[in-house]
Amino acid sequence: MTTAITPATRTEALDAMSDDAGLDVLVIGGGITGAGIALDAATRGLRTGIIEAQDWASGTSSRSSKLVHGGLRYLQMLDFSLVHEALTERDLLIKEIAPHLVKPVPFLYPVLKHWERPYVGAGIALYDVLATIGSRKGRAMPLHRHLSKKALHKAFPDLSDDAALGAIKYWDASVDDARLVLTVVRTAASYGALAASRTQLVELTKSGLGRVDGAVVRDLETGEERTVKATHVINATGVWTEETESLAGTDGGLKVLASKGIHIVVPRERIRGEVGLILQTEKSVLFVIPWSRYWVIGTTDTPYEQDPVHPVATAADIDYVIEHANAVLADPIGREDVIGTWAGLRPLLQPGTKDGTSSAKVSREHTVASPTPGLTAIAGGKLTTYRVMAKDAVDFALGDRARSLPSITERIPLIGAVGLQAVKRQTGRLERRFGWSTAMVDHLLHRYGSALRDLMAAIEEQPDLAKPLEHAPAYLRAEIHFAATHEQVLHLEDVLLHRTRLSYEIADAGRGALDEIAAIVADVLGWDDAKVEAEKASWIARCDATDAAARTTTDEEAEEARLAVADIAPMQPLQPAAAS
Known part of the structure; x- marks a missing residue:
């Protein structure tokens, strides 16, 4: 255990x-x-x-691009040691420290001009070399490949025909940051x-x-x-x-200054593609990242001077990301395709x-x-x-x-890393016993690794935990139970924001699943009816305020909309000490 x-x-x-x-x-x-x-x-x-x-x-x-990567942009700055350090850490996470949490993801770097191919190709080849130098137990990622225009469109059919002459396929990794x-x-x-x-x-x-x-x-x-x-x-x-x-x-x-970056979430079926994209914009890098049942698209890079507790995506932020994604998509997306967003602050030294x-x-x-x-x-x-x-x-x-x-x-491997391969070999039995799909078992292994055994122990005692949530079937009831028993949940929002990704990966931000989730948590933590109703009301109000902020244009307007709702456990203003 x-x-x-x-x-x-x-x-x-x-x-x-x-x-x-x-x-x-x-x-x-x-x-x-x-x-x-x-x-x-x-x-x-x-x-x-x-x-x-x-x-x-x-x-x-919990608000990053959810990438574990070496940083291609630092190659342009000739900062090879920094890239090597990051790539070493990336591979260490994948191979030894957190192989269940950190997963390889293929990306396409589109080639826009013929002369770019040797230049970009040399840079990504160096990226591969730096990942190989000093690596333990061999490479964690495949080597890069050059793709023709035909191969590019086979890998990403919804890339517009005039978006690139070809591409270079390389590998980085993703992680559920929270x-x-x-x-x-x-x-x-x-x-x-x-x-x-x-x-x-x-x-x-x-x-x-x-x-x-x-x-x-x-x-x-x-x-x-x-x-x-x-x-x-x-x-x-x-x-x-x-x-x-x-x-x-x-x-x-x-x-430290804060810089805001936002991401939007679009259903996976809305864009045809099997790999991620990395694109340069005039202000930042745009990633189109395949993530489970959806795409994550971002990001922005704008100065932020408001309350750092509650950055939110404005309408202007969302439109910016959509506009730049549509510059390369054959079938443009719209606001109606966006099922969720998040905004985070980079601490810029x-x-x-x-x-x-x-x-x-x-x-x-x-x-x-x-x-x-x-x-x-x-x-x-x-x-x-x-x-x-x-x-x-x-x-x-x-x-x-x-x-x-x-x-x-x-x-030091993280919890869930030791014994991962042994648990993976039991996946067929789990699928047959509980009627879980291969996708569900992969989801569980990605989140818990070998600690999936703890969920199984709870299911043995309470068989109904093996069922998916009725209104959020990508998650099992056991996952909510585990969050309450093992992951220091104090409030309902802890589950919806950080123990799951329901706050942005379904269009209702988890509102439909709220009753079922609250009942599971309340049973574990001993909440009474009044506490349950207060927790649910707090989450719904928070979601409504975030939605209102997303209809505003500026960070000032968004802050006003978001702060209209009080936090369930608000932070206290600090009083700086007198200089000594």
């Missing part, structure tokens, strides 16, 4: 974090970077705690990390010598505040980096750091720094290289001590 994190373990974690023993490392932020740091620190044998003010992965780490974060958190917990969501940092405490020595945190479920003592506090809050640093009362720190910052590790992608003694901050980076970022952050926090406690996460 695998480690379960629950509302009860959350309370136990908060109790343990605030005991007299204190922590070696307190991680602030439950996105992929913070989760990776918690796993890295815990597997070094450090007493580690991690808190997140919202649900796990609720910020940038599931990756949750699995890293649970894996960290299995090695002793104390994990508590819906817990907000409200103050950084200091010793008499002025060193950060812990934090005051607020349980947003109860309103209770606790003091947590920690030798090292690591800030991994992404677009909230500067706000978090302000609690230290120092002028030093990292500077700004050149240089504020005066007084001691910066130890700077790359084009991320920086680790110390705004003040006892506090480490990390910002920038991307999903693919989260493990390297985590290692850099913990190394820097520990200083010389890191030599005797080196990172070992490159050898």
Whole structure:
């Protein structure tokens, strides 16, 4: 059986974090970077705690393009070491760390002019070479191939005839980003990390010598505040980096700006194609990504100055993506084809750091720094290289001590990875026993890997869990049950936003399945009727507000529409400490 994190373990974690023993490392932020740091620190044998003010992965780490990739664009900048690092991490995830979660995906890079083929071909060939150098256990991906115009249209029939002269087919990978974060958190917990969501940092405490020595945190479920003592506090809050640093009362720190990127979701049958597309636009890169039963199309890249908690796609954002997709599609899509959207914020690290910052590790992608003694901050980076970022952050926090406690996460498989091949060999039996389709079994293996056995144990005790949800049949009732028993669900929105993708992969955002989902969660967590009705009403109001925001034109209008509905566990405004 695998480690379960629950509302009860959350309370136990908060109790343990605030005991007299204190922590070696307190991680602030439950996105992929913070989760990776918690796993890295815990597997070094450090007493580690991690808190997140919202649900796990609720910020940038559930709103990405969901790609694990080396970054072709960095080849244009001649940053070969950065591409090699990302490709090494990509292949490590696919082969060893998370083979159930991270899957190879073929992409086409259309060739628009005859002279582009040797130029682009050489770049993608170098991409393959960099992925091969130093790889363990052989290549994780097939080598690239050149496609004629005829072969291109066979692979992607709905590409317009005049869109390209041919293409180069290469491989990268995709991942359900929120599931990756949750699995890293649970894996960290299995090695002793104390994990508590819906817990907000409200103050950084200091010793008499002025060193950060812990934090005051607020349980947003109860309103209770606790003091947590920690030798090292690591800030991994992404677009909230500067706000978090302000609690230290120092002028030093990292500077981060938010850039908004949105994606739209279109049913798979609406566009004929078997591979993904990557296209350059005047403002960003456009991806058309095959994802299960639908296509994910994005993204944008625009400055964002509103509330970072609730970025949403505006009508202008959606129209921009549709327009650029239609520039290459033979059968143009329209707003009526869009069944879901999401918007996320990239934390863009700004050149240089504020005066007084001691910066130890700077790359084009991320920086680790110390705004003040006892506090480490990390910002920038991307999903693919989260493990390297985590290692850099913990190394820097520990200083010389890191030599005797080196990172070992490159050898730590995530929950669901060990025994994956053995469970895969049982798929035929599962199909016959429960009448599940091959697609359903693939879906389960992709989400849970060998931890599918935990779902099977629950089904043995409660056979009706083997049935699909009536109004969201891509998911089993067992998956909702598992979220409530193993994945620290505190609210209904946690299930619809981050334990499943129902918030954007069906047109009603899960409204139709709400009664059934709420009943399953309530049975596990002991909710009464009043609690169930409040949770359902909160989700419907949130969906209505998001829909209203999508009809606006500007981010200011969208923010006003979205903030018309209160959060079910709202974050508290922070009061920056006076500079010392």
